Amino acid sequence: MARSKAARGRGFEPAPFDVVEASRAVWLRHWEPEAASGMAVYAAILRSYQLLADEVGRVMRRHDLTFARYEVLTWLMTDPESSLTLSWISKTLRIPPATVTNIIDRLEQDKLVRRVAHPSDARTTLAEITPRGRKVATVATEDVNATVYQRIGLDEDQRRQLTDLLAQLRASGNEFDVERSDEVVEKVGSRQARKAVGGQDNRHDDVA
Amino acid sequence: MARSKAARGRGFEPAPFDVVEASRAVWLRHWEPEAASGMAVYAAILRSYQLLADEVGRVMRRHDLTFARYEVLTWLMTDPESSLTLSWISKTLRIPPATVTNIIDRLEQDKLVRRVAHPSDARTTLAEITPRGRKVATVATEDVNATVYQRIGLDEDQRRQLTDLLAQLRASGNEFDVERSDEVVEKVGSRQARKAVGGQDNRHDDVA
DNA sequence: GACCATTGCTACGACGTCGAAGTAATGTCC
DNA sequence: GGACATTACTTCGACGTCGTAGCAATGGTC
Numbered sequence: 001m002a003r004s005k006a007a008r009g010r011g012f013e014p015a016p017f018d019v020v021e022a023s024r025a026v027w028l029r030h031w032e033p034e035a036a037s038g039m040a041v042y043a044a045i046l047r048s049y050q051l052l053a054d055e056v057g058r059v060m061r062r063h064d065l066t067f068a069r070y071e072v073l074t075w076l077m078t079d080p081e082s083s084l085t086l087s088w089i090s091k092t093l094r095i096p097p098a099t100v101t102n103i104i105d106r107l108e109q110d111k112l113v114r115r116v117a118h119p120s121d122a123r124t125t126l127a128e129i130t131p132r133g134r135k136v137a138t139v140a141t142e143d144v145n146a147t148v149y150q151r152i153g154l155d156e157d158q159r160r161q162l163t164d165l166l167a168q169l170r171a172s173g174n175e176f177d178v179e180r181s182d183e184v185v186e187k188v189g190s191r192q193a194r195k196a197v198g199g200q201d202n203r204h205d206d207v208a
Numbered sequence: 209m210a211r212s213k214a215a216r217g218r219g220f221e222p223a224p225f226d227v228v229e230a231s232r233a234v235w236l237r238h239w240e241p242e243a244a245s246g247m248a249v250y251a252a253i254l255r256s257y258q259l260l261a262d263e264v265g266r267v268m269r270r271h272d273l274t275f276a277r278y279e280v281l282t283w284l285m286t287d288p289e290s291s292l293t294l295s296w297i298s299k300t301l302r303i304p305p306a307t308v309t310n311i312i313d314r315l316e317q318d319k320l321v322r323r324v325a326h327p328s329d330a331r332t333t334l335a336e337i338t339p340r341g342r343k344v345a346t347v348a349t350e351d352v353n354a355t356v357y358q359r360i361g362l363d364e365d366q367r368r369q370l371t372d373l374l375a376q377l378r379a380s381g382n383e384f385d386v387e388r389s390d391e392v393v394e395k396v397g398s399r400q401a402r403k404a405v406g407g408q409d410n411r412h413d414d415v416a
Numbered sequence: 417g418a419c420c421a422t423t424g425c426t427a428c429g430a431c432g433t434c435g436a437a438g439t440a441a442t443g444t445c446c
Numbered sequence: 447g448g449a450c451a452t453t454a455c456t457t458c459g460a461c462g463t464c465g466t467a468g469c470a471a472t473g474g475t476c
Contacts, residue, residue: 014382015300017389020371022396026286031353037367038357042260044374049257049301051383052250066462068466078234087424092223094258095428096464123424123471134232145239149246153219153380158373161244165362165370166252172361174222181225188230274432295454304434309456311432330440331454423472433461442453 020044040170055148062139064110068095069103070144073112073137076129078188083116083128094175112136218292228252250378263356272318276303277311278352281320281345284337286396291324291336302383320344 020043027036053067059069071093090100104127107113113135114197118124118208129137154162228251235244260404261275268278279301284292298308312335315321326332337345362370379386 013299013302015302015384017300017383017393017396018375018378019300021389021393023282024371025393025396026282031349032358034358035353037357037364037371038360039353040371041360041362041367042264042357044371044378045253045256045260047302047383048253048374050375051378051381052253055381068462074231074234075461090424091221092225092227094221094223094255097425098427099463102464105426106462112368114248118265121424121472125425125437141239145243145247149250150240151244152246152249153377154249154373156242156245158251159374161369162373162377163245163248163252165366165373166391167226167258168366169227169256169361169370170226170228170252170259174260174264175255176223176226178226181229186233188225188233232462276432281459293454300456305455306435307433310434314432329442329454333455419475419476421474424470425468426470427468428466431463431467433463435460436458438455438457439452440456442451444451445449446447446461 020047031057045166052148052152056144059144059147060140063136065136065140066196068099069107069112070137070140072103073109073129073133074102074141076113077134077137082127085124085126086117087124089127107133134159224260228255243394253374260356260360264352265353267352268348270351271344273344273348276307277315277384278348280308280311280315280335281341282349284321284335285342285345291334293326293334295332297335315341367393 010037020151023043024036024040027039033187055068060067063070065073075089075093076082086097086100086104089095090097095103104115105112107127109117112130114128116126118126137194152159170176224300228248231251232244232248242378265276268275271278273281280297283301284290285295294305294308294312297303298305303311312321312323315335316323322336322338324334326334360367360387378384
């Protein structure tokens with residue numbers, strides 16, 4: 001046996017120093033300050049992502065999920081009709097269509113989701129969550145909440161600051177449609193997730 | 209031909225709304241507030257990462273690099289002796305050993321790096337950057353600086369706030385060794401990258 | 417109502433990543 | 447100095463992602 005030190009605690013040893021600040025120091029010697037601060041932002045985000053994704057991924061693996069599959073599941077669970085079109089998933093979560101196919105394939109194999117024909121558009125497919133899918137998603141959420149989300153080393157104020165700064169970064173990079181976002185978010189908050197999504201998708205949602 | 213709208217500008221259409229805030233609203237209805245804010249932090253980091261990684265990746269592809277290979281190159285370029293051990297790379301950049309092997313394999317294929325035997329420890333291999341590697345890394349850096357890093361939609365104050373918050377997050381998650389970090393960073397800032405790294409590695413660096 | 421661009425999805429293949437197991441060299445302890 | 451643990455690296459195989467190309471359905475236009 002003889003597990004090495006690396007196997008203790010989390011999945012990986014800490015780096016011997018803060019690579020972000022070290023890189024910033026190097027950049028400042030060779031390039032312009034705005035390049036250095038921008039590089040530091042990317043490096044910090046990358047490493048924060050890896051850190052958290054690692055922890056989240058470990059939780060998901062316990063439930064035989066990946067984060068991508070889990071995320072799709074939670075959106076399906078939230079939807080009033082328990083189903084979403086694959087293209088909606090692709091656009092909203094910004095997952096390439098081929099990857100969505102892949103994800104739904106796997107979820108369907110595991111009986112967490114079912115493909116259903118769209119009532120009025122023969123081109124589109126609906127993914128519908130099964131009772132089993134609901135159960136799995138709920139348990140996984142409780143787990144990841146307790147294991148990762150609640151334990152992030154920032155207080156509520158700092159979390160707010162952080163998400164605000166990142167929202168600005170994403171908005172300026174066109175990660176989401178800033179115009180329409182507010183109203184939609186409000187509606188989601190009051191249980192109207194899918195219908196509220198503006199744009200061309202709604203033409204298919206003539207069921208309601 | 210007939211390129212679809214998705215092909216315009218950046219690699220992907222913006223999402224129809226801010227998924228982070230929408231998810232937060234959902235979470236707040238079902239779970240505890242700390243879980244909701246933690247989830248929002250992860251979601252925001254994930255999406256910021258995807259946004260930037262996409263842009264950075266596109267730049268790197270122009271130079272026939274991935275970000276991982278590029279990052280290794282820049283660390284090699286910065287090193288006073290233009291070479292680092294594979295295990296140092298693995299530990300510092302937190303890349304699993306197998307992936308480092310893979311990365312160096314590829315860089316060696318492209319003649320950007322050369323494997324050199326370690327003078328005093330037959331187990332360890334040094335990766336040494338070639339003149340060609342230096343050139344490629346420099347050009348790629350100029351490109352990514354101008355194309356991505358300088359254009360991040362935050363001013364200098366906000367960038368500082370953001371990297372500080374993320375530093376705290378990473379530190380609390382043990383992403384790097386907080387104790388020794390400061391001194392090392394300082395030395396890197398004055399051109400002593402490799403030697404400064406405390407711990408067991410230095411035993412091999414008896415060349416200097 | 418016949419074109420033709422667009423949309424929705426899928427099959428295929430390439431790529432990067434990483435866990436696990438294996439080999440070789442080295443360090444340690446009695 | 448011999449046994450045993452540790453360290454360094456590689457090989458192998460599996461996985462998830464995504465670009466590309468293809469097919470089918472649809473909608474607009476004349």
